Every structure is written in C-alpha cells, then in structure tokens.
Amino acid sequence: MARTIDRNARKVQLAQAVWQVILDRGISAVSVRTVAEQAGVVVGSLRHVFPTRAELLQFSAELMVQRATDRVLTVREGSDPAEYALEVLKNFLPLTADSRAELEVNIALIAESPALPQLVAIRNHAYEELGNACLRLTEMLACRPNDPELVERARHLHAVLDGLAIHLLMDPPTNDSTWATVILEKELARIIRNR
Amino acid sequence: MARTIDRNARKVQLAQAVWQVILDRGISAVSVRTVAEQAGVVVGSLRHVFPTRAELLQFSAELMVQRATDRVLTVREGSDPAEYALEVLKNFLPLTADSRAELEVNIALIAESPALPQLVAIRNHAYEELGNACLRLTEMLACRPNDPELVERARHLHAVLDGLAIHLLMDPPTNDSTWATVILEKELARIIRNR
C-alpha cells in the first residue's frame, strides 16, 4: 500500500473548491477542470477521488448538509428554552460568511437537480430534518409534546425560518441583519404565548 | 419591409423554451442550441432575436417577473379585505403548474447570477416589489397606513410567504397543498387581530 493518507481530507478540499467556483462563477461554471484548478490539483488527481462529475457534486452537496448539521449540534441546551431554540434556529440563517455561502451553494445545487437527480434526495432529506427540528422545538416551547395541533404551528415556524434565510441572502452581507433574528424571536414568542 | 410580424411573440416563445429547458434539464443545459431546438427554430433565427446568450436569459427572467406581476393585477378588490389579501398572496405561491415552473425557473436564474450580473438587478427589483405589496396589504389589514411599526410585521408576512413558496416547491406537485394557504390565512389573521 501507499499513502492511505486522508483521502477524505482530499474530498473535503475538492468539495470546498466546488463551493468556491459556484460562489464566484455560478453553477454552470462547475466542471472537473475548473474545480481541479481551484483546488490546485490536476484533473487526473481529482478524478482519482471522484471518477465522475456527478460524484463530485453529490459529495459536495452531502458535505454541505453535514456541515450545517454539525454546526447546530454544537448548541448546548441552556436554562431558557426560548433562548436555546433561537440559538438553534439562528444556525440555519445565513448570518455568517460560511453559512451564507452554504445557502448560496445549496440553492445552486437545487437549481441543478434536473440534471443530477441524486441531489433531490439529499435536498429532501435535509428539508425533512429541518422540519423535524422545528417540530421538536415547537413542542418544547409549547410544553405539549406529541400534540398533533402543533404540526401546523411548526410548519409555520419552518416557513418563517426559510423565508428569512432567503431574505438575508438578498441583502448584501454587510447590511445589518438583526431584524431577521427579531422576527424569529417574535415567531417563537407566539408559540410560547399560545402554549 | 417584410414580415414585421410579432417579434415580441417570438421572444416570448424563445423565453418559454428557456424555461422548459431549465425545468427539464437544469440551468447548466441552457445554451443557444438547446433552447433553439426546444423552440423548434435554428440557432440563426434565435440569434437574430437575441444576438447573445446573456440577452436571451435576461429577457427570460424579465418576462417571468412580468408574468407574475400581470397575474396578481387581475385580482379585484372585493368586500372582504382579508379575502382580497389572501387571493393576492396566493398568486405568489406555486399552486399551479405555471406558477410552480415560474418559481423553479426563478431559483435557477438566481443560481446563475454570478455568471450573469444583470440577473441580480431583476431579482432585487422583484423582491422589493413583493416586499412593498406585503407592506400595503399589511397596512390595509391593520387599518393603520404609514405606521412604521407595521414594517416589521410586513417583513414577517413576506418571510412566511416566501418560505411557504419554497416548501410547496419541495412537495411533489400532486400533493395536497391546502395546508399552505391555511398557514397564510393564520398569518393574515394575526395581523388583523393585532390591528
């Protein structure tokens, strides 16, 4: 054997190159050549890890979802449930350069799904997970676990969350974005008030 | 002179071909050749109307915004303000095949904006218009025109609207979608209740 070295690290490096190309030049500019160049490797090396373009994009999408998941798992449950919920949900808003890029890439990959059917499964899974998270937080805030009535309320919250995410993406990144978290707080307060 | 015929109709025909290609094969598949083939014309003819690819995509985006605007303008103000507001806003949700395709194309074009900077201006304009519409409806429902306090409430509504739009896009088109309008009604009811 030889350098069994971090094959996964190489994959991550290449996925990040994919993201960068998407951010800089749009999804149409993503090719094995542009990505390899962005990553500073030759095409042959890239194709040793990802034999086809589809595999490259699929991994890039999966890693992005993984990143978001990991980020939200770092939030520790505190004393105040509302504060905890807010912290968790803020992780799904593009408030930092990283999460902003994440969302931008996400949208680009969704737009490409007609050509890459594998991507819709990834997207659907992430969507369901986020929906479940909203439901769990709603049940927690309302202190009524397993109440089917809360499903609609959770969907409402989920809609606000994704809507805010898009609106933040429209604003230039330098703009003040506290208004978004204020609206999110209001939405959480509604759930608590109606508990 | 010769057939000064509907040059604009031809443009519309080509724009629709663009949409169809995006829907079927993703934004990356949009080229002058694929679009011309989809429209049933040769590349030369397409390029007589749209000399460059950028012009083709720009017009396609603008027409899409125009379509949505036209659609919403057909709603007549009725007796019940809440009902009127709901009808207006429902036009921005992908509830029909047409509006669904519209949103899908919209997202694809947004994803391509790094490569086509003209698209972000179109997108921003549409976004602002929708924001203004939400504000006007909110003021109407709350019976408090020009109350700056309503700006945040209108943004909240706007977020719910766009969030629901995305969620409807995730669901297969055949699925029941009344839940979305129910949530929208609830959001409007909140505005009225707090008037």
Place this chain on the structure above:
DNA sequence: AGCAAACTAGCACACCCGTGCTAATCTCAG
C-alpha cells in the same frame, strides 16, 4: 530492498459551447 498499491500527470477523443460571418429565402411596400 523490493514491490504492489495509491496517487499524480497528462494525452486523446468526441462532443457541446458562444459567436462571427455569409448566403439563401421570404414577405410586403412601392
């Protein structure tokens, strides 16, 4: 040291890309 596996590097092919360009065809005003 030796060697097999992992990795890098790159050539080659057939195909699609946008666009400049010319020639043929059509259609109506005169």
Place this chain on the structure above:
DNA sequence: CTGAGATTAGCACGGGTGTGCTAGTTTGCT
C-alpha cells in the same frame, strides 16, 4: 412585378466539456 429589408439557415472557428486511457511517481508494508 420588383426590390429591399426582415428573417431563416448554416458553416467555421477557437475553446471548453466529460471521460477513457496510459504512463510515471511516490509511499509504506513486508
């Protein structure tokens, strides 16, 4: 009918695309 401008048709160029393929090079276990 005639001719001019609108429209269609298509060739050609340089360049980018994904991927099959073959050599070189490195690496670490035995």
